[in-house]
Amino acid sequence: MDFTLRRYHRYLTALKEQFGGTHTFAQLVGSALPERFCALRHDVDRRVDRAVAMAELEHSLGLVASYYFRIPYTFDPKSIHAIEALGHEVGYHYENVSESNGDMVVALEDFGKKLEQLRSVAKVSTCCMHGRPLKPYDNRDLWRDPARHTLLKERFGMLGELYLDIDYTDIAYINDTGRNWTSGKANRRDHVNSAVTASFDSGDELLTYFRGRPHHRLVFQVHPERWTDSWTGHAGQWALDTAINVAKQGVNLLRR
Template sequence: MELDFTFDTYKKLLKGFIDNNYHFQTFSAYLKNPKDRVVILRHDVDRLPANSLEFARIQSDIGISGSYYFRSRKKGWDEDEIKQINNLGHEIGYHYENLSRIVKKLKSYHDINQILNYGLKDFETQLTSLRQLVPVETICMHGAPTSRYDNKNLWGKYKYSDFNIIGEPYFDLDFSTVFYLTDTGRRWDGFNFSIRDKINGQQKYWREKGMVFKSSFDLIDALNQNVLPPKIMITFHPQRWNHLNIDWCKELIFQNIKNPIKWALINFRRKKVLIT
């Protein structure tokens, strides 16, 4: 029996898109010159950067490129692997989490304007560190599910274009025409477990069109039936994908524990808003 979230299944999923005449683009390439039938290939590198390097090699071997967004934390930051992925022809971006990150460091109360100010300074520092390794044109927020701060709110006061950043997916893609798929929750219909990695209103719109898939094999079947939209952004979290070994089993167990906790947190926050 074939199992999901293995590197072999990942290769079959990529092949399914290729066989059905989809092009692959990095996010920056799409912003500059979008293809008509396209997959924007995005990767959020939260931890285990070696898995991202394996993804990058798989893609390079079949002649496609993706965007890899790195967090500035030890578990997801490996300078040698960042450079190797870039050298394979992939885009490197910054997976920013500066508001949630800076609040953890503050030992006393600060108002929101101070938090935003500190967050911007931290953003500039971390972006500069990444740019000392590789070119960076785009950014993408990290959801930070346990934090009450949405990192995207940094751009309610400031402009990322001031840092020569050309795009952020949550602000610069038209999700009424670009179908968004993410492996959040180690499944493709994990939006009920996602706190911030979701597009408001899009899940309902696409659900009504029957565009809800649980497994990679469901996606492959949909490709072969030619029912997927022509423009898609797919977000992979490479740490969720492994060879069929102990790491694959650990990730399966971890996500099965994590998903109900995130679901409970989402409902707690929703009830709190209704009460207040």
């Protein structure tokens, strides 16, 4: 069954065999991309406990990943600290524009305050936006203005933002958004401009791809809250994902 930790373990084993190891985004953002790398990105939208379980599994395989936390929604100092102690990167999963209903001045201040809160627990040098599918704002707009983008690096001392400071053209970008492996569907904002086709009809197809000849630069983005070996946990998460997808499709229809 897909979306179990057991299954994730198989994906990781295949990737480790291909790439030897993994990079964190702190190693990638703001510098020239290595010719060959695999990076694991985790947006911790909910369920920090599942992020900890995933972090332990990766650590047991000698792999590092980048975990992005929402403040205050998944700000759990003890767990964040534990994840960092395993050698993983901690980053900020920001949503300040939607939280401030589009007021950029308020959003910028909010970003600074929450970043500081996260930095009281861990070292933070990269960030990525949270989608907030039901709100009409794109949180990345906070940094699209070049002057504000400079602030991100200078005032906040960040290496950069994952969507805006990485050129994805030559990167295979594979994510579990929409609870499937097909790119594009149900991903209103979680989308990058890649020229590499990475769309799979099933988890088995994905595993075959990882074991075969995956693209030489690869980002594997999975949401820890969706991955559990517990059967009841699965049923609950499935219901939640389905409800969110239905709501997203509704919003898409309204926008057409």
